[in-house]
Amino acid sequence: MDEFDRLEQVGEVEWLLPQHGRMHVPGRIYADRSTLEQLRREGGEESAWSALRQVKHVASMPGIVSAAIALPDVHPGYGFPIGGVGAFDLADGVAVVGGVGFDINCGVRLLRTPFERARIVREIERVGEDLYQTVPAGLGSSGSLRLSMAEIDRVLEEGAAYVVRRGFGTDADLAYTEEGGRMAGADPAVVSALAKQREFKQVGTLGSGNHYLEVQWVERVIEAEAAAAYGLSEGQVVVAIHTGSRALGHQIGQDSLKELGAASARYGIDLPDQEMVCAPVSSPEGQRYLAAVAAGANCAFANRQVIAHLVRASLERSLGLPADKVETVYDIGHNNAKVETHVVDGVSRRLLVHRKGATRAFGPGREEVPETYRSVGHPILVGGTMGTASYVMCGTARGMERAFGSGIHGAGRALSRKKAAKKYWGADVIATLRRDGIRVWAHDARGAAEEAPGAYKDVDQVVEAAVASGLTRAVARLRPLVVIKG
């Protein structure tokens, strides 16, 4: 029976994949009908990539708790689906490489400025060109910050806190970064020399693909109380940085895939698919993996921190905007595995929560949320496409109960890169956006075609489903003015 035929609708945008076969728990999919239809088209019985089959795989892993969850931006990944969440018991559960992926702690930082949109529009050329020249992006780019091997170890252990100490930012940046910009438990000793060597030139670089730096403006405030708490108001200019742990994180992922592949066999874990290699959380291999993930996550925090510093320097040059007027709203990742406390069936438990292409979305009251945001929950930063919109959202009590405090991370692709490159021409995409007042600086025109707005799902529709799910609420809609792509 096709997995799609098993789905039972249990809410407006909530579907249950009942426990069957090797599943230990059911699958819970939050998606509108058009998303489900797309998943069915691209991931039928014959397809090698089915997001629904991946939900089933997650539900089949040892020690999974409650349900394997897919959020409204779900699409096929490797291992977990993108938009996938899986929480595991610390005693019986496993740490899964495919639950984090190669780009460990890839995420978004949002900076707010005191400027209004009109100010940027007047000087858009100067602002964009300076940012493009200042923030290294694209394949083979290298950062201006060169670290010794000993210093790379400090980055791995201390994350953004280390680079702030080196003068790249402020303590306030750390206060508004998930985990304070420093994940506990990181151990540089478990990170391979190869991973560290690959990092050498890449601190403070944006990368390529769907990574970006955007100057945006707050087009609409949807929820006033949360927007006020986040210091956001209509017309205000903000800057979004979307990037991750660069080559170091990628190499940790590649090394771990191999190490946990061997561990899965050693522990006799019956894998539903070879993509799901893992190790018991409590095993030496599992602990080693989590220490490496924490180190990779710290590298991503540090990377976004250095880029934020470069952005401040650039805006000071192009607009005369003092660096201390460019404040961090929040910095949050969407590829991670972290030990967190959650209430399951009325009992408070420590669990290993994997979020793959999913953002932590802790609602009101949690102690992990900065005090100034605690009454509304921390911001969730949802990347859209370069032509449409991005969103700031926030978590809810229902999201804490039903999805381990998780929310969407982006729009999700509607077209493969191959189809997008065939359908769009980079120069045309850039010219069309220019007519709409969006200026794009791209190192790779074909890349711009692959990232064309039409290659992604309608972010408004995805956010609508995320709101309808009750897991998260929309706070503000942001529109791009300047887009820097790798």
Add this chain to the structure above:
Amino acid sequence: MTGADAGFVYVDHPADLAVRAWGRTTGEAFAEAARGLFAAMIDVERVAPAEAMCVRLSADSVELLLVDWLAALVAEKDLSGRVFSQFSVDVRLHVHGAELTASAWGESLDRVRHAPRLEVKGITRLGLSVREEAGRWVARYVADV
């Protein structure tokens, strides 16, 4: 598959880079798999085969050997700043796994001339296979980009 003895194509994948490469031998399929990898990152036609890099690897299976081979090339790109366009691979299969001896020819990345494109983050195990089909060796893999 086209009629060519060796080659590669990109297969439609919703988000990442799926490659199908083939050749008359396993080694030739591995060489084409590598060419598909670099063709996604740069314009391989503009990369001069000026310098050679030699690689020796072994793995528990021919599929895992393919992952190790491609991952080694991705890492080398960052370590030495070189990109590659030509590959010669000798793969030996045995009861407990497989091993390869390979050479890759290329030069230092030129960010103008080589027209850099996508950055490959890693080689996944999704849809991974290496097998003989209708007299040709076919390698399939998905790279995270």
